Amino acid sequence: xxxxxxxxxxxxxxxxxxxxxxxxxxxxxxxxxxxxxxxxxxxxxxxxxxxxxxxxxxxxxxxxxxxxxxxxxxxxxxxxxxxxxxxxxxxxxxxxxxxxxxxxxxxxxxxxxxxx
Amino acid sequence: xxxxxxxxxxxxxxxxxxxxxxxxxxxxxxxxxxxxxxxxxxxxxxxxxxxxxxxxxxxxxxxxxxxxxxxxxxxxxxxxxxxxxxxxxxxxxxxxxxxxxxxxxxxxxxxxxxx
Numbered sequence: 206x207x208x209x210x211x212x213x214x215x216x217x218x219x220x221x222x223x224x225x226x227x228x229x230x231x232x233x234x235x236x237x238x239x240x241x242x243x244x245x246x247x248x249x250x251x252x253x254x255x256x257x258x259x260x261x262x263x264x265x266x267x268x269x270x271x272x273x274x275x276x277x278x279x280x281x282x283x284x285x286x287x288x289x290x291x292x293x294x295x296x297x298x299x300x301x302x303x304x305x306x307x308x309x310x311x312x313x314x315x316x317x318x319x320x321x
Numbered sequence: 322x323x324x325x326x327x328x329x330x331x332x333x334x335x336x337x338x339x340x341x342x343x344x345x346x347x348x349x350x351x352x353x354x355x356x357x358x359x360x361x362x363x364x365x366x367x368x369x370x371x372x373x374x375x376x377x378x379x380x381x382x383x384x385x386x387x388x389x390x391x392x393x394x395x396x397x398x399x400x401x402x403x404x405x406x407x408x409x410x411x412x413x414x415x416x417x418x419x420x421x422x423x424x425x426x427x428x429x430x431x432x433x434x435x436x
Contacts, residue, residue, distance in 0.1 A: 209363070242425075248409065250427035296364070308354070308377065309425065311364040 207232045209299050211312035219320050226282045226315045228297030236302035239280045245293040292319045324348040327412050327428035335436055342397040342431045344412030353395040358409040402435045
């Protein structure tokens with residue numbers, strides 16, 4: 206079974222700073238996808254960024270980028286120029302290519318607080 | 322993004338009550354999911370429906386009973402719940418019949434408290 210570990214239960218940074226959230230995962234498979242989801246106080250989970258394991262290039266979406274280290278099984282999320290609206294729970298998630306019986310496997314989440 | 326609506330937003334029920342959670346997606350998606358989000362635990366996939374047929378049931382107790390009458394609606398019927406069932410129940414949908422690299426669209430959840 207796959208596991209996803211987020212070792213930072215909570216982080217706090219000042220507005221406009223850059224913050225990096227860590228995520229590691231464990232799998233014996235070679236083809237999979239990784240995701241970061243954001244859950245603001247409204248509770249609705251929103252996809253932030255997605256990475257295909259077969260791609261070496263790190264995914265970027267505006268202020269959000271990832272550092273994907275396949276050999277180390279690491280998938281960190283970097284938020285540049287952080288904004289108050291970035292305050293939320295952030296979940297790292299994993300799924301095997303082709304789905305898999307368990308669907309998405311999520312980490313426990315990191316609560317990110319952006320201070321004014 | 323919107324498109325997945327869950328009702329009610331909050332629910333308090335006794336252990337002997339029967340209640341239902343409702344989810345509706347307006348996105349024309351083919352798959353719908355129920356997830357359980359407990360404090361300090363990873364999200365747990367409970368049920369998956371693809372094209373209105375249940376394709377996954379991850380060892381969920383029978384006191385939780387899902388129903389998918391059509392591709393736009395998903396219900397979770399609750400009866401004889403336990404206090405440890407208190408959690409946020411999230412509904413999600415995806416375009417593909419089974420989510421692979423597909424983006425999941427989530428609702429805002431129902432916060433359930435079992436007394």
